[in-house]
Amino acid sequence: MSEADFAQPPHFTHFETDPHSGEVRFEVSGYGQVMEGRAPAGTTRLALLLQFMGRHAPHDLCELPPSVLTAAQPIAPATAPAPAPLAEHERRYHDLVRTFAHAQIAACTYDVQTGRLELIGGGYFGEAGPEVPYVTSMAEVLAALDDSDRRRVQRATEEALRSGEVVSYHFRGALRGDTRPWYEVTCVAESGGRRVLGTLHNVTARHTAELALAQSEAKLRAVVDHTQDAITIKDRRGRFLLVNPRAAHALGRPAEQLLIGAEVEGIEENTWEQLRAVDEAVLRSGQPQTYELDWPMDGEVLSASVTEFPYWVGGQVQGTVCISHDITPQKKLERELRESAALLEKRVEERTRELEHFTLHDDLTGLPNRKLLMERLERAVQVQQSGGPGFAVLFLDFDRFKLINDSLGHAAGDELLIQIAQRLSRMVAASDMAARLAGDEFVVLINEVTDQQQAERYAAKLNEQFTRPFSLSGHILQVTVSIGLTSCNTPYASAHDALRDADIAMYRSKAQSRGSYLVFAPEMRERQVRLLDLHSELGQALRRGELRVHYQPVVSAHTGELRGVEALVRWQHPQHGLIPPADFIALAEEHGLIRELDLWVMRRACSELMQLPGEPLSLGLNLSARHFEQPGLTGHLRKILSDTGYPAHKLILELTERLLLTDDPLVPLMLKELQDAGIQVAIDDFGTGYSSLRYIQQFPLDLIKIDRYFTAAVVERPEIVRSIVELSHSLTLKVVAEGVETPAQLAALQALGCDYLQGYLFARPLPLPELRQWLEKAPPCAQRRTEPQP
The missing domain is CATH 3.20.20.450 (EAL domain)
Incomplete structure (x- = not known):
């Protein structure tokens, strides 16, 4: 059957009553089919049932239950089957009524003049069974309804009588227990407007299901519309079937325009290619895809975490559902954390270097301390032991420093030590080292010393350098230094031994004459002992x-x-x-x-x-x-x-x-x-x-x-x-x-x-x-x- 056939709903094209036997003959057309049949004399009840069947049957009448098909068999327009015996018609009638009752469908006849209302088949109004008509009045039925439902029934009945067309409507019935059942009515005026024929279908379960579905859809729509995630549904061809407000805002178009195929502008082609590739992968594999995407919106670039998965109908992938979650704050936080981590790492490195520097340098003067001096001195000893050039250690002690400290205060003493360190730093070559041991004790390590005169000239130069007065806290101070130095020709076994001998020579220099230097001699060690x-x-x-x-x-x-x-x-x-x-x-x-x-x-x-x-x-x-x-x-x-x-x-x-x-x-x-x-x-x-x-x-x-x-x-x-x-x-x-x-x-x-x-x-x-x-x-x-x- 073509779609044009469905444009003609089933309707009676002919029925008549035999004047002798009272047998009813009828003919029904609709949905590209012509059906005729006979019914026993007495009522038009069968005609009403067929009218209901024609209005609410599936598109293909052949799919009706066998009991219905036996009462209305398709016939060719040119020929008709031989009439069935009366008993057979009665059997088919009863089957049809029971089928309608099972489907909670009742056939009804309303006599406009008398107000008489007769229902059969649904079992709603009587206790005698579906085959026994239930007779009441329209006024009684209307009285049990709410005002709104009463007006709805009255308007629909008047519309059917006035137009002569089939009219359908819903209303709530009389209160039964705690609920009011919902009914669907399909009716048509007949016999010159004297009667209204129709069907009454209890659709409470369907209405409840539809209401629940509507509520569920409303909840889902509320979630979809108000979520901060962008949600879209597309078919296999990439056409939008659903676009929530957040997605419409991100795509830069109203949802209504996107649903009718409006193009999205302002998106780079490589971004679209990435999205199309994901769509194809989801449609092809039937597996979800998760990825991150940078998306331009409101003059800035947002970061989104996107999950795209297929939706299935009848075992086939029909399209994709895409949910995009804005992770810009997280990304910003991640960037800040990475930057903070990088900055922290940099500071840790700097602090580590500072700590290493502090570990190896004097806190006051910035000169290398004893630890670093001993490392460098040990290296010089090893070089000498391996046949390399010699070295000299000059141990410096500044005369009367304690008196300066006690006289002018520790701050002045510290300032003097800083100035001493500055003078030493200017004098010492890059290959050599000036270090502070403690108090006013300093050491100069001279590397690559070829003869003793070289070391002694260096010591004399230091003595001369420190004859120049210091300006300190408003005082002009004359400071002298006593220096002890090692012989570059002495083969030392360790850095400790070299430093010890320079120290001994310094004390002998201080005892003999302040402001001078003295080269270590072995007998000095004996004297120290x-x-x-x-x-x-x-x-x-x-x-x-x-x-x-x-x-x-x-x-x-x-x-x-x-x-x-x-x-x-x-x-x-x-x-x-x-x-x-x-x-x-x-x-x-x-x-x-x-x-x-x-x-x-x-x-x-x-x-x-x-x-x-x-x-x-x-x-x-x-x-x-x-x-x-x-x-x-x-x-x-x-x-x-x-x-x-x-x-x-x-x-x-x-x-x-x-x-x-x-x-x-x-x-x-x-x-x-x-x-x-x-x-x-x-x-x-x-x-x-x-x-x-x-x-x-x-x-x-x-x-x-x-x-x-x-x-x-x-x-x-x-x-x-x-x-x-x-x-x-x-x-x-x-x-x-x-x-x-x-x-x-x-x-x-x-x-x-x-x-x-x-x-x-x-x-x-x-x-x-x-x-x-x-x-x-x-x-x-x-x-x-x-x-x-x-």
Whole structure:
């Protein structure tokens, strides 16, 4: 059958009643078929059933149940089958009614004039069974309905009567339990508008299913329309079947236009090619595809995670469903995390390099530290051992650095170390190394040394470099450096051995003459070992009477008259002979013996000087700052003076500048006690420029002793000595210059106005018997005065 055949719904083309037998004959046309049949006399019920069958049957009438087909067999228009016996028609009628009842379909007849309504087949309104008609009135039925349903039934009935056409509608029936059933009615007016014939189909289940489906579709549509994901459905040819708002926005077209084939603009061709390739892969394989895509939208490029999968109908892939999720924030976060990770990695690398640098470099000066020095020095040792060039280690220690630190503060000391490091860095070649070990100790490693003179020239150059003064915190500081260096010809077994020997040579250089250098010799190591032994012997030396006191004369700078002596301790070791104080005074400080040692020297000196004829000489004694750490010093001195009979006003205690810079409140109190006891106080080794005028004015002082280093340089550089003399005289303090060794120095000091002189030019430190002889043989100008030294 063609589609045109379906345009003609089934309808009665002819029916009549035999006047003798009452048998009904009918003919039905529709859907390209012509059917005729006969029914027993009595009603038009069969005609109503066939009308329902024609309106609601499947498109192909041949698919109707056999019971229906037996009641209405297709016939050719030109010929008709022989009438069936009446019994057969009755059987077919009953089958048809039961079939309709099973399908919950009832045939109905409404008499317009009487209002009589007769229903048969559905079993809705009677209890006698589907074959017994249920008779009621239209008014009764309408009364049981809601207003809206009542009006719907009335309007449809009126429409059928007025138009003569088939009318279909739905309405809700009377309340049955908790629900109202839904019915579908198909009716047509007949017999000149006196009757309405139709079918009544209970479609409650279908309506409920349709409602559930509609609700489900509405929910799905709400999800699809309001999700932030872009969703599209396409057929096999790529035509859009569904486009949700997010997808329409991304594609730049309204969904209505996309569904009718509008093209998407503004998308690069390679992007479309990628999408088409994915479509083809999904359609071909029937497997989902997941990928990421960059998509231009709203003036920026968004990143999307796309999942595309097939949809199936009848076992065949009919198209694709595409869901795109915006992952731009995640991608941005990923990029930020990658950038942060890269930045963090860079910072970690930088920090690692910094830590490596800090591990191998001094934090204050930035110079290589001991660890890096030892690595480089070990490499130099290995090169030398393998027949390569030699090397030299220069160990530098800056003289009086502790005094600078204590005088001007640690910040000033740190600044001095930084300036020292800067000078070293400028001097050292790239192939060599300058390192800081600790405090004011620095080491210079010279590689590829071919002869010892090369290393010594380098050391001399360093000494010269550091004769230039430093400008520090408003002070001009003169700093000297003592240098010990190794011999480039010595085959060392390890870096430790080379550094040890340079250190030993440095200490010997410092002991002999500050501001100089000394090359290591093997006997220095033996002496160092001997000094270590002295640690344990020093305490015994006091008890065994091995210490001696020597006296160095102090004379007037202008008359040469003897003004007093300075007591200096010596150690007469039974095996090692006379040991100079530079070798054991530091040991006494380190081991806490210095207070006992100082008091012993004081008692011995006072006692011995009282043995000399005439007026007692003025006595200068070095006093350690350790005596000022606890009270009681003045009491010890009074006891010694009382026991020996030595006059207090003749005693001169020589203190270091460092003591005056302490914040200990005991110091000024104890100095005041000394002044009250009549004991004089001198500042020893003055001239390094670290004491301020305030400190000198604050304490009760009597003399200033110029350090021997400035005395040695007074001929070439007299400015510092002149400043010290002028400052001291302005404060009514006398000045003593130590270390006078030449007539030129004597003349310069006399010209600058020094008051007293002390040094080898006049006499070396002498034991008491030799001092007696010196006094007896001294020229008249060196004879002592009997009045006290000012």
